[in-house]
Amino acid sequence: MGLVAKSTIMDADQIRRAVKRISHEITERNRGLNGLVVVGIRRRGVYLARRIAGYLATIENTVVPVGALDITLYRDDFQLASSSPIVGKTEINEDITNKIIILVDDVLYTGRTVRAALDQLIDFGRPRQIQLAVLVDRGHREFPIKADYVGKNVPTAPGEQVDVRLSEIDDRDEVILGEMES
Amino acid sequence: MKQLDRKDLLGLEGMSAEELNLILDTAASFKEISERPIKKVPALRGRTVVNLFFEPSTRTRASFELAEKRLSADAVNISKSSSSVVKGESLRDTAENLQAMKIDAIVIRHSAAGAPHFLAKLLDAAVINAGDGAHEHPTQGLLDIFTLHEKLGDLAGRKIVIVGDITHSRVARSNIFGLVTLGANVTVCGPPTMMPVMIEKLGVTVESNLNRAVQNADAINVLRVQLERQKVNLFPSLAEYSQVYGVTKDTLARMKPEGIVMHPGPMNRGIEISQDVADGDRAVILEQVTNGVAIRMAVLYLVCEGARRETVPEEDEVRKPTEESLAQPRRNVV
Numbered sequence: 001m002g003l004v005a006k007s008t009i010m011d012a013d014q015i016r017r018a019v020k021r022i023s024h025e026i027t028e029r030n031r032g033l034n035g036l037v038v039v040g041i042r043r044r045g046v047y048l049a050r051r052i053a054g055y056l057a058t059i060e061n062t063v064v065p066v067g068a069l070d071i072t073l074y075r076d077d078f079q080l081a082s083s084s085p086i087v088g089k090t091e092i093n094e095d096i097t098n099k100i101i102i103l104v105d106d107v108l109y110t111g112r113t114v115r116a117a118l119d120q121l122i123d124f125g126r127p128r129q130i131q132l133a134v135l136v137d138r139g140h141r142e143f144p145i146k147a148d149y150v151g152k153n154v155p156t157a158p159g160e161q162v163d164v165r166l167s168e169i170d171d172r173d174e175v176i177l178g179e180m181e182s
Numbered sequence: 183m184k185q186l187d188r189k190d191l192l193g194l195e196g197m198s199a200e201e202l203n204l205i206l207d208t209a210a211s212f213k214e215i216s217e218r219p220i221k222k223v224p225a226l227r228g229r230t231v232v233n234l235f236f237e238p239s240t241r242t243r244a245s246f247e248l249a250e251k252r253l254s255a256d257a258v259n260i261s262k263s264s265s266s267v268v269k270g271e272s273l274r275d276t277a278e279n280l281q282a283m284k285i286d287a288i289v290i291r292h293s294a295a296g297a298p299h300f301l302a303k304l305l306d307a308a309v310i311n312a313g314d315g316a317h318e319h320p321t322q323g324l325l326d327i328f329t330l331h332e333k334l335g336d337l338a339g340r341k342i343v344i345v346g347d348i349t350h351s352r353v354a355r356s357n358i359f360g361l362v363t364l365g366a367n368v369t370v371c372g373p374p375t376m377m378p379v380m381i382e383k384l385g386v387t388v389e390s391n392l393n394r395a396v397q398n399a400d401a402i403n404v405l406r407v408q409l410e411r412q413k414v415n416l417f418p419s420l421a422e423y424s425q426v427y428g429v430t431k432d433t434l435a436r437m438k439p440e441g442i443v444m445h446p447g448p449m450n451r452g453i454e455i456s457q458d459v460a461d462g463d464r465a466v467i468l469e470q471v472t473n474g475v476a477i478r479m480a481v482l483y484l485v486c487e488g489a490r491r492e493t494v495p496e497e498d499e500v501r502k503p504t505e506e507s508l509a510q511p512r513r514n515v516v
Contacts, residue, residue, distance in 0.1 A: 070211065073225035073483075074251075086184055086204075087211040087483070123220040 323356025346405030
């Protein structure tokens with residue numbers, strides 16, 4: 001069983017422009033970076049969060065803290081999955097109470113990952129606001145969750161898979177639409 | 183390796199380096215949870231864990247109970263003195279009754295070596311050994327290894343010295359099994375009356391002179407003199423033991439300059455370890471205790487998963503029912 005690529009949704013340039021635009025939108029919406037913390041969801045959300053923080057630093061000349069969330073222990077399909085993923089490290093070194101959290105993930109799909117991330121964030125404190133930034137929104141939500149910043153909206157079928165590759169851990173920057181071969 | 187293919191943790195003997203590293207990596211992730219303002223994650227919500235302690239314990243028992251609570255499991259504590267064991271109920275009956283109450287895991291400490299193994303065969307619940315006689319104390323071994331790993335990095339080729347009553351020490355045995363598997367050079371040191379014959383067969387070096395043993399050591403693990411297990415006199419007097427095998431500032435001077443000192447507790451200050459060493463900056467004894475909670479969280483999480491997998495069919499079977507299974511009433515699979 002493997003992923004058969006059907007088309008490229010985004011190439012490296014498109015990813016760069018989308019992440020840069022999202023960074024501008026963040027500064028615009030929040031009128032600067034005061035009280036902002038960027039938190040990525042493991043694994044690829046963390047690299048996107050770092051990229052966003054990098055752009056924010058050049059746009060506003062301010063360094064914003066970056067955190068990482070591993071949502072494994074908060075998953076709602078914990079009882080269903082036949083194999084549990086390795087639990088990664090969660091790194092929230094800031095007190096997030098009264099901060100504005102920009103939560104970052106690569107793909108927004110059912111919304112279950114974001115639900116788990118929201119639960120976990122709230123265990124760290126009471127943020128003033130949580131905003132959601134995703135590189136790809138592929139639809140098919142199962143929870144009432146909506147992204148505030150979207151790199152690209154991609155209509156998909158439930159059987160399809162959206163694969164985000166980032167140069168930090170993959171060989172290049174690319175978003176691929178594929179189908180699982182049975 | 184992503185999961186532990188066993189439902190029990192009975193000992194470190196026979197565990198692969200891969201399995202050990204999975205537990206250590208998982209513990210590294212769990213350590214952060216205890217630093218949070220809300221020290222709790224929902225990972226084992228709705229699971230029940232029984233702590234069955236037939237021997238006294240402060241650290242291990244509190245550590246397991248905290249680990250269970252921080253994973254949101256429901257913990258039940260049973261100690262020998264307050265249980266029906268005093269009325270003569272057997273271990274088997276006790277355990278089967280607990281299982282009849284639909285528990286998910288048992289943490290057991292017992293004075294008989296092999297007691298956890300007996301329960302593991304008997305029960306569907308996950309069984310974790312919290313110390314069985316003079317046999318093994320795997321979570322202590324793991325937390326010692328975790329602490330060493332944190333301080334020294336890769337343990338391959340590192341010199342680790344274990345000092346004290348090796349014969350009666352389950353801590354020593356678990357440490358030896360785990361450390362040897364990870365490639366460390368383990369030296370055991372103690373009076374010949376406290377040294378098991380053929381201990382070299384486990385892959386360790388034996389040295390009865392403490393000063394020679396700690397030469398260039400990266401770490402020294404000081405065992406407690408277990409006065410309660412001493413049925414015969416294994417050394418002439420406590421004063422003499424302390425004189426010959428007590429770890430002092432002079433001992434530290436012979437180790438590597440950054441070498442660390444560990445102790446599984448409870449300490450007999452002034453006997454196996456001097457006051458100034460126990461409180462000195464080379465001692466990582468309280469860090470071991472902190473790490474103990476993280477290790478026990480990792481072990482509970484991994485074995486509860488292992489026990490659950492044994493009763494739940496593979497994902498594909500769940501998702502793709504066969505015609506046969508569709509014809510029959512749907513079974514509750516989870």
